[in-house]
Amino acid sequence: MHRTAGEPDAHYTPTDIEMEYFAANPKPGDLDRHSTLARTFIEHHVEHKRRVALVTSGGTTVPLENQTVRFIDNFSAGTRGATSAEYFLENGYAVIFLHRQFSLLPYSRHYSHSTNCFLDYMTGTEDGPVVVQNDYQQQMASVLRRYRKAKKENTLLLLPFVTVNEYLWNLRELAMLMHPLGANALFYLAAAVSDFFVPAERMVEHKIQSGEEFAQPNGDVPSEEEQRGRKPAAHMDGKSLMIDLDPVPKFLKLLVDGWAPQAMIISFKLETDPNLLASKAKGALKKYAHHLVIGNLLNTRKWEVLFVSADGAEKWIRVPANRRAKSVTGRTDNGRTGGKDDREPALEIESLIVPEVASQHSHMIEHGDPRRPNG
Numbered sequence: 460m461h462r463t464a465g466e467p468d469a470h471y472t473p474t475d476i477e478m479e480y481f482a483a484n485p486k487p488g489d490l491d492r493h494s495t496l497a498r499t500f501i502e503h504h505v506e507h508k509r510r511v512a513l514v515t516s517g518g519t520t521v522p523l524e525n526q527t528v529r530f531i532d533n534f535s536a537g538t539r540g541a542t543s544a545e546y547f548l549e550n551g552y553a554v555i556f557l558h559r560q561f562s563l564l565p566y567s568r569h570y571s572h573s574t575n576c577f578l579d580y581m582t583g584t585e586d587g588p589v590v591v592q593n594d595y596q597q598q599m600a601s602v603l604r605r606y607r608k609a610k611k612e613n614t615l616l617l618l619p620f621v622t623v624n625e626y627l628w629n630l631r632e633l634a635m636l637m638h639p640l641g642a643n644a645l646f647y648l649a650a651a652v653s654d655f656f657v658p659a660e661r662m663v664e665h666k667i668q669s670g671e672e673f674a675q676p677n678g679d680v681p682s683e684e685e686q687r688g689r690k691p692a693a694h695m696d697g698k699s700l701m702i703d704l705d706p707v708p709k710f711l712k713l714l715v716d717g718w719a720p721q722a723m724i725i726s727f728k729l730e731t732d733p734n735l736l737a738s739k740a741k742g743a744l745k746k747y748a749h750h751l752v753i754g755n756l757l758n759t760r761k762w763e764v765l766f767v768s769a770d771g772a773e774k775w776i777r778v779p780a781n782r783r784a785k786s787v788t789g790r791t792d793n794g795r796t797g798g799k800d801d802r803e804p805a806l807e808i809e810s811l812i813v814p815e816v817a818s819q820h821s822h823m824i825e826h827g828d829p830r831r832p833n834g
């Protein structure tokens with residue numbers, strides 16, 4: 460007997476933080492549609508006893524206005540998530556790919572966001588058939604074969620988000636829907652999620668005016684938002700734009716303790732200072748008590764990552780030096796890395812990360828959750 464997808468866990472009581480957040484910040488318009496798609500997908504894989512990985516990918520945005528013209532973003536192109544999703548599929552998982560809209564996708568990533576336009580892979584006479592150029596035939600055939608397999612077996616579900624609020628609503632919904640998978644569910648949280656945001660009640664409705672003649676005089680006449688009791692998060696102060704953000708609730712805590720207590724949960728820790736990486740990764744694991752933190756540094760994330768496991772073990776995974784040569788595809792990160800060289804190594808580090816994660820997941824399924832030694 461198993462519960463059907465989405466049936467709430469009788470033992471779970473939402474925390475105050477959670478109730479306050481989801482009461483105060485609007486449910487995304489497409490959440491019900493995502494939920495329906497995910498429910499069917501999950502039920503199918505529960506029936507087939509297949510493991511399901513929820514892979515989050517790409518960066519969340521923080522809108523500054525309700526009718527959004529301006530927003531805060533981050534660098535993530537979704538390379539880690541899209542590449543990992545392919546390797547999870549190779550390793551027998553079904554994948555729910557919760558990704559930033561228009562970021563890299565599994566399979567199509569090989570041809571999108573590239574300095575080559577996809578048309579550059581094609582050849583043909585003016586009115587003859589268009590075919591893939593000889594140089595790309597082999598690689599494209601291999602990508603196409605894997606893509607078709609995922610489609611045929613219904614193992615890949617793509618669900619987009621844009622804002623951090625959409626991300627949180629989707630994450631909670633999917634985690635609840637995944638309950639019936641029990642330990643067969645895996646969360647692989649590679650998305651770059653903002654730590655700060657503008658709560659709905661402090662969001663201004665219209666485009667913030669930069670010209671002084673139209674600027675809302677801060678303090679003189681209380682704005683609608685101020686009258687409702689909270690200062691607008693973004694406003695002009697003379698010629699300067701002042702932005703005052705609230706912290707995003709610690710969703711990892713909610714996920715581990717409440718939304719997905721049976722699943723294996725892996726988070727990523729991003730740092731830029733090498734001296735902080737190990738201690739911050741260990742700190743995250745201690746704080747949230749999940750299974751694995753994968754630490755990575757912005758500048759070396761494509762060649763090395765640090766695994767920190769629940770038992771305190773630390774292990775570096777590295778692409779061997781002779782496989783770090785750049786490929787010639789010239790992929791860019793869609794301009795998000797400020798033009799710095801961010802091309803792909805010959806061996807994708809995700810091909811090393813994902814089998815290791817899958818093996819730790821197998822161990823947990825076979826021997827029980829290492830965090831609860833007596834079951």
Ligand code: 9Z3
Nearest residue numbers: 535536537538539649650651652727728729
């Ligand atoms: C990561 O650390 C990812 O590996 C990257 C991947 C975002 C660096 P790209 O998309 O980059 O391949 O260009 N993701 C997690 C980032 C994050 O927000 N982590 C939180 C934190 O560091 C914890 S969940 O506090």
